[in-house]
Amino acid sequence: MAKWTPKHEAPEPLEGPVVATITGGTILWFVLFLVQVPFYGWFDDRDLTWWVWTCLAGGGLGLIGIWYVRKRDAAIKRHAAAVASGAAPGHPDDHPDA
Template identity: 90%
Template sequence: MAKWTPKHEAPEPLEGPVVATITGGTILWFVLFLVQIPFYGWFDDRDLMWWVWTCLAGGGLGLIGIWYVRRRDVAIKRAKAAEAAEPGSSPAASD
């Protein structure tokens, strides 16, 4: 097992437009759900109803994700503002 132990430190996580990405994905799941509604009978006849409910579940979980990433974004901004407001702190001191 020791040969699989990483020998280097993990890289910093990539930050991007997380809120926009999760919101776009949630909208996509709901659109896919709405597109499948007219074909409800077709899915039911072929025992493929899980497709419809998966899209609805994806949209519902996406709403939770939007709530989560928005709060995370606010917390990150609050922490950066508090760090910048500390007297005597400099960006070089945190390295």
């Protein structure tokens, strides 16, 4: 079996309103959970309660995602500011006099 190698470079990743996208998705998961809770008995009668708990898990994981993308966005902005000011962004252990 031949090894597959790409014939061209991969495109740059798309950047957009990541924080807003993750926040909107998280809100959607929680809304879906809240809409399904009054019908829990119906889901339970049909052994479909996993739908309810999947929405809750999606909302919970979305909260972790919001935390992550906010930290990522702040780090990208700090890096851009450091590059613009001419400071060498890097780890303190990278400096020989440290």
